[in-house]
Amino acid sequence: MAESTNMRLRLPLLCIILEVILIILFGALVEYNDDTHAKLWNANKSHSATRDDYENEFYYRYPSFQDVHVMIFVGFGFLMTFLQRYGFSSVGFNFLIAAFSLQWATLMQGFFHGMHHGKIHVGVTSMINADFCTGSVLISFGAVLGKTSPVQLLVMAIFEVTLFAVNEFILLSMLGANDAGGSMTIHTFGAYFGLMVTRVLYRPNLDKSKHRNSSVYHSDLFAMIGTIYLWMFWPSFNSAITNYGDPQHRTALNTYYSLAACTLATFAFSALVNPEGKLDMVHIQNAALAGGVAVGTAGEMMLTPFGSMIVGFLAGTISVLGYKYLTPVLESKLKIQDTCGIHNLHGMPGVLGAVVGAVTSALASPGVYGDGLQRVFADAETGKWNPQSRGGFQAISLAVTLGMALFGGLVTGFILKLPIYGAPPDTHCFEDGLYWEVFGSEWNRAQENQTNMVTVELTPASAKGSKVQEIH
């Protein structure tokens, strides 16, 4: 081991310094918005006699926020517990970097997306947006899962959140793009950022930890908890920050159908690409979610259930095929070691979602949307509605996102390569024991006994006098 992985000073110092900085910046910059401020809520109310408590945005956004919150902490966290010896780190580091990222994102997004007299205003919408940004970091986490220390992950989050906010600002504010569910801002950005980071951090000798880079029976079931929660709540994710009324309702509906169609495609192709026709848990856990990613941009538009299902079916198909045929090539040819296969779940489906969004935007018309046009496309309000240029700006947004992600990931990757973060050695990747107390757990006992490892004699004699032993 060239580098100590001891976190005793590094992790506490970083966590405390970051939190102190966050607290100071929050103290200086963050204020309640009108809907969360005791004085302002009432003050505004008196201005308009009809404004009442039920109009507080809390009641329209908070249920969606909680669903998104579950996706971030349970969904992403448990999805990554599929590794046999990395469950603590998957859920735990997910927890840590999400808790950091949502605070940092509140500042960065608040800074870029409009200060109010030098202050950042917070409320349920900023909570959702911060969770969204956090989601992007967690996607990148999936690429480097098992190969990075918590200190590295926090450093990655610092840079990624910042660049996310810049990219989001360019897309939503400068290019006026639509991306309510974040096919581009969240999924494409997080995926290609993470892929570039893991490329820079390439480990030629990772096969020394190969035996731990796989699942066991119960770890796959824990991962399914993550999958199912992501799948169920994706309609809430895509619709969480759309406009109220029909756009929010329609987005949830479109996502629901896209995911359902995606699931059938996933099962179909998972069995088809296997010589024995057996289903692969990796596909079910991941590819079945691609349908949610792929309607992240167009979900709020008049995509129709029919269109949503086609997109979902395609997304599931390319995702399974990606896991089967592309991931091995990326690793062997491009040296991209993508632990969770985020390229298949977030990368390609994200790009697909961006393209679908551009096409659907370009096909939008007042005839289809009626007065609802400006509720979906903000620039339709100005009267100068040009769907082709709208579609063009959507396409440009995708290009910008890819550029930002790859460049940001490159720089961040090199920063993470510095030998100061306690990264795990090649022989101890995918291993909780490096960063967690695991005395008392079975595998730890096995570790301790490694020299006098539990083994079994296979003589007829032993077979006779004993019970067959089942292990689960």
Added chain:
Amino acid sequence: MAESTNMRLRLPLLCIILEVILIILFGALVEYNDDTHAKLWNANKSHSATRDDYENEFYYRYPSFQDVHVMIFVGFGFLMTFLQRYGFSSVGFNFLIAAFSLQWATLMQGFFHGMHHGKIHVGVTSMINADFCTGSVLISFGAVLGKTSPVQLLVMAIFEVTLFAVNEFILLSMLGANDAGGSMTIHTFGAYFGLMVTRVLYRPNLDKSKHRNSSVYHSDLFAMIGTIYLWMFWPSFNSAITNYGDPQHRTALNTYYSLAACTLATFAFSALVNPEGKLDMVHIQNAALAGGVAVGTAGEMMLTPFGSMIVGFLAGTISVLGYKYLTPVLESKLKIQDTCGIHNLHGMPGVLGAVVGAVTSALASPGVYGDGLQRVFADAETGKWNPQSRGGFQAISLAVTLGMALFGGLVTGFILKLPIYGAPPDTHCFEDGLYWEVFGSEWNRAQENQTNMVTVELTPASAKGSKVQEIH
């Protein structure tokens, strides 16, 4: 093995064909409803000056929908993971057939419950109804769990969803029955349909897989995830499609009390029927939910918390007694192999719920309900309110449901008996390895080593030199 269980062509072909048919039918028949359509939502709004975004049904139904969605995918999915080697299939096939059923149900229910100029209108209410219908299929899945291939399950779903929609149409539209929480339409129908299917698929030699038809420690904990989610969200399930306002509120409240009382009954009788007074996980996982089933019809009525608790207590009692005394008889005498004991959780409590609903309907009066009468009983709006005949129609609805379920299950069972679906052999029921890649998991390694099975010598010599080995 008389029949190959290889799914390589069968499953992909069926999934792809079904999804393509669904997509075509959705393209031809399905439209956004007024609350999800960009044009119509605004158009209607302009007709009535007071209609505003907060009136979109999304805000009144979607939180309930998400709770129901969790019940369908996490609740049912994980409840069935109690089997030691069938966790992948339980969650995975649950996922597959639910994703299919909700699409097919949207079409079938839309077709039977009212087309709009030849189109089916969709929105959050159709999403809830589709999930409800899916629930019925998943109940039947519980009866055949471990003994059917995914292809069989999809074929079963095709028929069951169709018949569900017919039965629902007869009950709700023709007989004007109340059944908001589906004691009849969902639980009774799903249970007796599934019981008849499993009767037709009777396997005389199922005891060859007996050693796998039981739980292990952690699989029971996974199952409790399912149980607890079903239990918690059942108030949302029963109230999800009631009328707004007091009926929805009251239904949730009644269900909450029924379940609480049911839980105490379950613990009481589980300990009572055991010679050592020990609690049985099977009872806790299932019977504690019977209280939700049993107020599925009467929950929206003025059942009172008092009445709800009595019903819940009874439901828990009969459910535990059913598991203990009736299930073995059904298997030995009637040749009904009911893996999950759906007769005890959905069958008997469903019938109890139908009876309670009929009685409560027959006792309804304007004196108790005031102007709220027509909010619960649609036909009270016509002025010709006759509670006795209402109760009678409720009773007829139960009879119709039982008839439809048994007949439908019979036909479907025979269709599923054709030797073309890759059903598991008697020796390999309750076994994930048949349809799933499980290399890398412990039990699969055990499978591989079956000839040189892990065994243990029990000589004093071996006992001396080694550690006692704990297995979890």
Added chain:
Amino acid sequence: MAESTNMRLRLPLLCIILEVILIILFGALVEYNDDTHAKLWNANKSHSATRDDYENEFYYRYPSFQDVHVMIFVGFGFLMTFLQRYGFSSVGFNFLIAAFSLQWATLMQGFFHGMHHGKIHVGVTSMINADFCTGSVLISFGAVLGKTSPVQLLVMAIFEVTLFAVNEFILLSMLGANDAGGSMTIHTFGAYFGLMVTRVLYRPNLDKSKHRNSSVYHSDLFAMIGTIYLWMFWPSFNSAITNYGDPQHRTALNTYYSLAACTLATFAFSALVNPEGKLDMVHIQNAALAGGVAVGTAGEMMLTPFGSMIVGFLAGTISVLGYKYLTPVLESKLKIQDTCGIHNLHGMPGVLGAVVGAVTSALASPGVYGDGLQRVFADAETGKWNPQSRGGFQAISLAVTLGMALFGGLVTGFILKLPIYGAPPDTHCFEDGLYWEVFGSEWNRAQENQTNMVTVELTPASAKGSKVQEIH
């Protein structure tokens, strides 16, 4: 074994008697409130032309209720599954005593907090309050976890719920205290009540079960399900019964920030107090939640995100330090055997929360709150607003709570000490097998084979011919 632990008569008898009493009392005393009653809802509606279905409190409280419900049943239930052989009991007894407590709490709280013409009115708010009271009982359960029979737990719940309602009445109704998230009424009360109970039930020979009083790998992952759900939904918990509008919104926001800051503090100090810098699952599972406890009183006030983060950071810090340094002292010096360390998660953070609440109350002013002052502080409505005395009453409330909890715990502890409840012997604490059927599970087979225990020969011969065996 001095005392039989057989529950066959004791548990059923107690459950049935309790439920029958509950049903009778509900029949005599409980009525639907205006928002759940078919007649009254409409009657009131006609009085005020503007009242409409969307004004039903259901739509403003029910999503919060469901989040709280998840915390009670999944959060608390699974958090306690960390013990290696006590998962059934953790989730199961949590389920049982919660189902009982919420019914009993409805009566007790209804009795103390205002009868309506001799009747208790129920609706979604009473459901939330009952769940809150149940939470307090489950906190105490954490202290005695593994050392009590289900009968003892039910008896404890009877007394604790009653005293909770008395204490809550004194605080909220007599002293006019603010405590929306229950830093005092729920956490401080539950913690010190439980600590006193476990002190009275002190077992000098508990180390006979020491080997079972720890976690295994997968049990820690199950516990993380509980942790993450508690963490995610704590904003809903603290805001569930605040006033509508800005207070509810603000409470959720403050809690969100407090928890995020708390999480970073938890990771920091968990690594810092470990010689090797390794993280401890016990800290992550528990201390990361202390931030929610600590803003339970001040969360609805104008604490600001800045203030919330400071409180959260402090709470996480003292909680980790408590687990590391205080818990062993409490056990060795004060003979307080606190299985889950509730003193660190609920006790100290609860007191911190009460102090923060008192200070924040004392600093409140119309200048900061504007017209919102009376929406947070009920007594501001009278015009006689005195923040210092308000802060004083908050401090008195903490003292009252501590006194009630310690006294109540003392009495209840002695009642629970009677040798009639089937408490587990010192040698069989933390053991599911005592109260649950666990045949078929691995550890039970190990139990059966205890004499001819699974052992392994470690001769070179055996090592050669066999596979290394991994256990998970």
